[in-house]
Amino acid sequence: MTTTTDHDFAAREALRLLGPDPENWVSDRPGVDHNVTIVGGSGSGSTFAFALRRAGIGRVTVIDEAFDEAHAGVWLTRARMKKLRTPKNLPGPELGIPALSFQAWYEARHGVEAYATLDRIPRVVWAEYLSWYRHFLNIPVRYQTKLVRIEPAEGFFRLHLEVNGVAQVETTRKIIFANGVAGTGGPYIPPVLASLPRSLYAHTADEIDFGGLRGKTVAVLGAAASAFDAAGVALESGAKAVHLFARRSAIASLPVLRVRGYPGAYYNYPQLPDAARWFQAWRFNQVGSTPPTDAIERVIAFSNFHLHLSAPWKDAKYQGDRIVAQVNDDVFEFDFAIAGTGYFVDPTKRLELADFAHHIALWRDRYQPPVNQHDEKLSNYPYLGSAHEYQEKVSGSAPYLKDIHIFNPAGFVSFGLPIGDVPSIRRDVSAVVTRISHDLFFTDWSIHEARITSDKIAPDFDPSIYAAAVWKQPTVAVS
Template identity: 90%
Template sequence: MTTTTDLDFAAREALRLLGPDPENWVSDRADIDHNVTIVGGSGSGSTFAFALRRAGIGRVTVIDEALDEVHAGVWLTRARMKKLRTPKNLPGPELGIPALSFQAWYEARHGVEAYTAIDRIPRVAWAEYLSWYRHFLGIPVRYQTKLVRIEPDADFFRLHLEVNGVAQVETTRKIIFANGVAGTGGPNIPPVLASLPRTLYAHTSDKIDFNNLRGKTVAVLGAAASAFDAAGVALESGAKAVHLFARRPAIASLPVNRLRGYPGAYYNYPQLPDAARWFQAWRFNQVGSTPPPDAIERVIAFSNFHLHLSAPWKSAHNQGDRIVAQVNDDVFEFDFAIAGTGYFVDPTKRPELAEFAHHIALWRDRYDAPADQRDDQLSTHPYLGSAHEYQEKVPGNAPYLKDIHVFNPAGFVSFGLPIGDVPSIRRDVPAVVARISHDLFFADWSLHEARITSGNISPDFDTSLYADAVWKQQAKVTVS
């Protein structure tokens, strides 16, 4: 079995053979603090920081509003699955360097046979791997740094931050949002719950004290993976009973997105016509998001778990400290409800974008869906460019939008994948980094032109190196 020390040595050796990180080639600008600011310090943010470093783009900062590394991202906080939902062998943060991969990390700790034995990556192991990746590569993350507002200027942004609770302003030329499922919207709270006291319900995005649910009757609304995960933790924490309510007559079981995984569809999907991309997103919503079989098995192992199909809540009110809900023709009482109802995407609802969100092109602005494919939820997704950049609703009104790149689920309609998850890394991180490199270079072309055509370079040798080898015509001898 290899060891952690062996892995670190192999990873260092792989980086040595790859060659040193290029020097920062981006020209400094007066009063600009950062070339790129990455919002979100978990897996995606760390991957971007490494990719930008390898592209020779310096003065990159990674910010995260979480208290510390443990609380950043979802893996040790709001994620409640036992295993990741993606295949274990998908390329990810290693960016083509095998010694930096999850497989190399896991085998160094547990052995080749142990990796072979797992079907998917354990959630806690994934969090440990990302921590190792971040520390091994020396990627600094500024925790307790919250982005409050983005103020555009001519060719840069002022970032209004709260750093350890203190207001601060910094400037940056580019922004990458690598900030997770709620990064361009927020938790989707069903209206039927919204009128209840907040003490009686939570969304799966909330920090939930499941120990407080011991001995209580709990309702879970929703039937995708996060709903089943929350139900599982509630049961394991000693809930008296858990009732899960699904609107559909059956749990979604057809993983239509999986059909797009082959290289042809994967790499060329962003170039599909709008009608094709919209149809695929609409079709996914029609079929529904599928929970993994083990998420269902986790809850049905408990006799006090009850599944309700074709059971949308008609109404709910509180009676004292309990919830009274009408579901079809039945009335139920619960001590607590959990909304496993996903997230909405709408840039106009994000406070940090408030100053210019009305300029961002949404899918409803660029594509008029057929009557039988209308979907209000999808229509508010931003219509992103090929490098995940925001685009203008009206050309010329907000040219700075091209300098904000979105690497979170808001890119689903444009790119056909849950952007920010592992499957999107291999294709989309290089595309975003390449565009940032292009934009920064051509924005300063006059400086680079002067640099690459200047005479500020010494010759590698002088003419003495080859003087003796220069052909000299033999003098002709005249015969008398």
Template identity: 65%
Template sequence: MTQTAHSDNEARRTLELLGPAPENWVPERPGIDHNVFIVGGGQTGCAFAFALRRAGIGRVSVIDAAADASKAGVWLNRARMNKLRTPKSLVGPEGGLPGLGFQAWYEARFGAASYREIDRIPRERWADYLAWYREFLAIPIRYATRLVRIEPVDGHFRLHLEVNGSARVETARKVLLCNGVAGNGGAFVPRELARLPASLVAHTSQAIDFAALRGKSVAVLGGAASAFDAAATALEAGAANVHLFVRRATLAAVPVSRARAYPGAYDNYFDLPDALRWAQALRFKRSGSAAPLDSIERVTRFPNFHLHLNAQWGAAREAAGHIAAEVSGETFEFDFAIAGTGYFIDPSARPELADFASQIRLWRDQYTPPAHDSDEGLGAHPYLGSALEYLEKVAGRAPYLKDIHVYNPAGFVSAGVPVGDVPSMKRDIPAVVRRISRDLFLADLASHTERLAAYVAADFNESAYASSVWQREASSA
């Protein structure tokens, strides 16, 4: 037996010990196509589909805008790190079932000794594992399907889709947004770059032809991991030189989020006062996102890599097919520029949320920090409930918002972790599934009351024990 076959057998044994998935217990409703509609077929969309299946919730649909599995998600497309940035030991999409986890999968293919040797998970191995997870658990994904608009109607949502270029409308009771880093906003591109021709600029969220940068001079803006990974990829592709521009005077090097990485804070984060959650988000933002040391070493080994600190771009223009830029009093010319500048949060920027974006409670609606701790960007994050559901800005005006769950980085201020990444899975996937289960159950309480009162046939009758019933002896005269 091959190691791979052994791994699959161990995974099958895990499912056997868990027992069969429950049958769908959610009553059908006329005119409803899906109980739960999951937007995004990446690691979290698949994990939710499996968790909902185990909770006995049927009629779950998962869509992804990518043409097929090879183009879905970030790991083989827009992600450019060599290793994941999180510890290898974190619980991921296996949901507490070790036989379905990365370690079991990896050890079966490469051995336990190899697993011990890796400090963090290689990106491409993680992609291979996720493909196995999806295929082994038979998670159906509807590719080439894009959500265009969520239209609230009476008691459910009408979902306007684009399927292989054609318009289609389906209905669902619950919507789960597992749609990645731009799912509640978009890619942030500094205005200095946004004014340049699109042929000269890309954001790290986009597909970039790095091979075309061979022999070219490249500028990268940003000081976090994605900027360093893009710079490294350009250098490894043969760029003539790469200049990376960081606004801070020193690189962020303190991973402040580790201060709250213990079970008490992690498990009870939603019960913290708003002021404390705000302070934690602000501390992280002010400290900066620290790139892993190996991402920095990946670029500094190149003599044609140049790091600019305390560097603010001023004017930038197109000049004879190149970029002419003024940066901190110096003049540079580049063939191409890459924005590794992160993402902005603004639900109103998402066309699929346009019908109700103004009704979503944001952090600025919920909490007013002291003036010296105000932050417009953090204030734009949605203020989410403990199951990552939208809340109403004004009570009673948009009660349907509680039926949209946000499993993307817009939940950071509320949840304290990068929602959608591995660190969020252990706590938040079960919490969201429990809430979906509760909401669907109580919404059909009349039907369940009838089912709970239904006639149940006896397993046996009195003949099964009649011969053993004690008969009192008659008293003597």
């Protein structure tokens, strides 16, 4: 069996055979600290850092507001599933280098047969793999570094940061948002919960003290994967009872996104007409997000789990340290409620974008769907360019927007996949990095033109090396 040491050697050998990382070819600019700033240091951010390095783009920094590596991303914090929802063999952060893949890493530690028995990747094991990837490739992440505000300047951005709680300003030419599900919006809190004391409810995006729910009656609003995951943890933590409330008459079970995974649809989807992309996003919302079968099985194994269908909350009141909820014609009392209600997308609600959010083109600015396909939530999604860049609402009003690339779920309507998750890496990381390379090169074309046409280069050899072999007309003797 391949050992961990053998695998790490094989991975180093694969990188050696690939050749050394290209030298940074991007010209320095006075007053500019970074060529690219990546916001988010988990899996996507680390993958971008490696891809940019292999593209010869230096002066890249990765920032994350989390306290440390263990708190960055979702895998060891807010994610509560036992296994990832994606197939185990999807190409991901390895970027075409098999020795860097999850499969190679896992088989070296647990064996080929162990990998073969996996149906999907355990969540905690995936976090271990991402940590190995980050450290093996020596990708530094600056933790406790929060982006507060982006200020556009002439040819770059001023980033207003809080670094370990201290205000600091840095400058960058390009920005990649690889900052997860709330990156262009935030957790959606149903209005029926918003009037309650914050101590009585949480969103699945929060760090929830599930141990404190032991012996209590808990309500979960929502019927997608995160709702079932939260219900499962509450039950496993000893909750007296957990009631899950779904608005639909049945749990969504049609995985409409899965049929887009074949190469033709996968690679060509971004070039579809707006009407086709909108319809597919609208259709997904109509069908609903499907929880994995094992997430449902996890909760129905408990006799104190209760599922309510066609059961939207009409009202909720605070009464004697408990929640009194009216659901259809019934009244329930709960000690705590968890909103597994997903996230909203709206660039105008992100403080770091406040200087220019009104300039960002949204889908409502570019496409008017048929009346029967109207969806207010989808209309707030940014209308992204082919490299995930923001577009201007009015041409010429904010040309710097093209230098901000979005690699989080706000790209769903434009690209048809859960952007930022594993399914989007193979196609979209390359597209973003290729565009950044293009932009940095052509913006500085005069510098590169001088560089590639310069005659200030040393010759490979001196003419003397072939002088003796130069043919000369034989001298004819005169008789």
